Amino acid sequence: MKIKSSFCPGCGQVMILQSLYKVLQDNKLEDKAVLGLDIGCSLLAWNFLPINTFQTHHGRVVATMVGYKRAKTDSVSIAYTGDGGAYAIGLQSLLWSAKRNEAVIVIVVNNSIYAMTGGQTAPTTMKNQKTATSPQGYNEESFLGPELIKSLNKKAYITRSACNDIKDLKKVFNKAIKNQAKGNFSLIEVLSFCPTNWKTKGKETIDYLENMKKTFPIGEVK
Amino acid sequence: MNILLAGDGGQGIQTMAYVISQVIFDDKKFNISLIPNYGLEQRGGVSMVFLKIDKKEINYPKFSKADLLCTLSKQARERTEEYKDKNTIIIDAQDFEKELLENKINKISLNMFFLGILVSKFEKLSFLKSDKVLKKLEIKLKNKNNWEENKKTFKLGLKK
Amino acid sequence: MKKEFLNGYEVVTRACIDAGANFMYGYPITPSSEVLSDWINKSQKNKNLNYLQTEDEIAAGFAVCGSIVAGKKTFTTTSGPGTILMQDSLSMAEGMRLPFVAIIAQRGGPSSGTVIYSQQEVNLAIHGGNGEGLRIVYSPSNLKELYRFIRYAFNAAWKYRFPTIVLTDGYLLKTKQNIELFSKYKNEKTKSLFLENKQKNIRNIYTIEEELMEKILKDKKDFDEMAREITEVELYKTDDAKQIIIAHGLVSAVAKEAIDILRNKGIKIGLFKPSTLSPFPKKELNSLLNKNIKKVFIIESSLGQLKNLVKQNLENKINIDVLQKPAVGIEVQEIINKITK
Numbered sequence: 001m002k003i004k005s006s007f008c009p010g011c012g013q014v015m016i017l018q019s020l021y022k023v024l025q026d027n028k029l030e031d032k033a034v035l036g037l038d039i040g041c042s043l044l045a046w047n048f049l050p051i052n053t054f055q056t057h058h059g060r061v062v063a064t065m066v067g068y069k070r071a072k073t074d075s076v077s078i079a080y081t082g083d084g085g086a087y088a089i090g091l092q093s094l095l096w097s098a099k100r101n102e103a104v105i106v107i108v109v110n111n112s113i114y115a116m117t118g119g120q121t122a123p124t125t126m127k128n129q130k131t132a133t134s135p136q137g138y139n140e141e142s143f144l145g146p147e148l149i150k151s152l153n154k155k156a157y158i159t160r161s162a163c164n165d166i167k168d169l170k171k172v173f174n175k176a177i178k179n180q181a182k183g184n185f186s187l188i189e190v191l192s193f194c195p196t197n198w199k200t201k202g203k204e205t206i207d208y209l210e211n212m213k214k215t216f217p218i219g220e221v222k
Numbered sequence: 223m224n225i226l227l228a229g230d231g232g233q234g235i236q237t238m239a240y241v242i243s244q245v246i247f248d249d250k251k252f253n254i255s256l257i258p259n260y261g262l263e264q265r266g267g268v269s270m271v272f273l274k275i276d277k278k279e280i281n282y283p284k285f286s287k288a289d290l291l292c293t294l295s296k297q298a299r300e301r302t303e304e305y306k307d308k309n310t311i312i313i314d315a316q317d318f319e320k321e322l323l324e325n326k327i328n329k330i331s332l333n334m335f336f337l338g339i340l341v342s343k344f345e346k347l348s349f350l351k352s353d354k355v356l357k358k359l360e361i362k363l364k365n366k367n368n369w370e371e372n373k374k375t376f377k378l379g380l381k382k
Numbered sequence: 383m384k385k386e387f388l389n390g391y392e393v394v395t396r397a398c399i400d401a402g403a404n405f406m407y408g409y410p411i412t413p414s415s416e417v418l419s420d421w422i423n424k425s426q427k428n429k430n431l432n433y434l435q436t437e438d439e440i441a442a443g444f445a446v447c448g449s450i451v452a453g454k455k456t457f458t459t460t461s462g463p464g465t466i467l468m469q470d471s472l473s474m475a476e477g478m479r480l481p482f483v484a485i486i487a488q489r490g491g492p493s494s495g496t497v498i499y500s501q502q503e504v505n506l507a508i509h510g511g512n513g514e515g516l517r518i519v520y521s522p523s524n525l526k527e528l529y530r531f532i533r534y535a536f537n538a539a540w541k542y543r544f545p546t547i548v549l550t551d552g553y554l555l556k557t558k559q560n561i562e563l564f565s566k567y568k569n570e571k572t573k574s575l576f577l578e579n580k581q582k583n584i585r586n587i588y589t590i591e592e593e594l595m596e597k598i599l600k601d602k603k604d605f606d607e608m609a610r611e612i613t614e615v616e617l618y619k620t621d622d623a624k625q626i627i628i629a630h631g632l633v634s635a636v637a638k639e640a641i642d643i644l645r646n647k648g649i650k651i652g653l654f655k656p657s658t659l660s661p662f663p664k665k666e667l668n669s670l671l672n673k674n675i676k677k678v679f680i681i682e683s684s685l686g687q688l689k690n691l692v693k694q695n696l697e698n699k700i701n702i703d704v705l706q707k708p709a710v711g712i713e714v715q716e717i718i719n720k721i722t723k
Binding site for chain 3: 243244247250253254255256257258259261262280281282283284285286287
């Protein structure tokens, strides 16, 4: 597909979205899919894939896709958001959608920073990480979203992956789609590259992400 | 006619209004409107209902002066002072203390006694028929455990 | 037409059902909670009616947007502090041209105010978002209009795609009255914003300022064209009037009673009642006031939200007096006293 995207060079979203699309194609669900976007770097995905998409408001995409799915029950309803939209301003809706076992797929792109607004502290900012609003280094523990959400819903499929593990991404997206078809909630947090705000180059970016795995364990939360 | 009913929350003011208005509506002879007013508290506040009965079409359910004011408690009496003028007919529980005692009327059935009084007045004004009110009351309250007492108390009020 | 004895909130749910609404999302807040529970009650027998009590008004509003995008007639109700939270989703609906229908029951403000009545959410209803106020707002004065305007609201919303609000209050929702509802209005068809075999990407954020301006100007043009079709106003005894009362919603019903009494005393007074606050009946207002009207009384349960709206739309200067009781109902005698003072 044409990469006329506005993503930063090296942004992890490109790999995440391409993997998602491949899985939709494999399942012949491109036409049934609707991708709702938060307002943050996720909004840039609005014209990236050849599927139906629409932007919503910051922290509100999960609530919106709940409404969409309830009205169009045969759709593959995906709420695509960042860690801020999921775990800060949108946390209320995320918790409730999980608790109600809404049949939506929530993809949380975790780059541990508020990127589009210039690098402020995010829920998933790591201890001692320096950001625009924690210049001395963040002094709180990171937000572990998947682990928190799992406690609300035993039937949900909750997992964590990484943007540079295409094989795993495809596996988890497949599982989520099947889970949604069964009428259950899915949450996939994906650790994602952000060289612009991490101020990293080349291999440094990959190392940064590898380091994140110490705080955010990869794999299904059971 | 502008009628204002008021009592403590829980005394059954809304039930009184419900029964009266439903019967008048069923008869289809008058226009009827009602609007409750009961503040925030679930218990303990004042519960009021504004009732309008009119041959003409009713534009607005509230009024500033009542033609008839029925109050079942001290709180309600104080709260509704502003709705009285020299022409207002007042039916206040305080004025019936003696008969309430004589007839051993239970606090819970107090509203039934005054409903009886009101219905007797409305029947004389040809707004409604008391037997229809009794029927409506029965449908609404027969499954409650003190229905016999309520019925007796209503009939007592009717005789006033 | 059948004679019925209905509450305001029953009239609301009835109108929404008759309009073809399938989905309601809401959060309990006085005095609009009964609409939610009545809808849910009715849905137990009527399987076409879907609902969700959400975790807050923000979620309710966005779920409304979601179901609308999927092509279903959807609505919500709220009041006061809830109306404020609803602005987030209403604003998105403005920007994305979604047929968002909301029945808003005004209560006293600001903050938690009172739980029952005011006319203080006029500003919020029209301009509560961070845009230009391209919303349709109806103001019903009685139960019949409450029903009729909700039917109009769904049609206007789905035909012209602007968020549409029916702005009422706790008094009207709690009023129970004998009523005959004329219900034979045609319903506008719905359609999903998305088709499965055709790709669409819809945004509400722009990288280039001029792109957004262009969109806003186009939306305004659509709005103004629509205004010609749906602006509603009532002129009551204005033909030979020398003075005019301007009032909306419940206050206009009281004003009519006052005018009847004043007319009997020989006072030539009439009522200008905007039934749509937005688009405001500007042409009708000016054409009336230019007819040698000596004085205008603007009467409202707010400290001037209607007055400001009127002044915005006035072309010529005129003698204005006001009767303003923020958050409190206005009675017939008060209006008479004001006029005859």
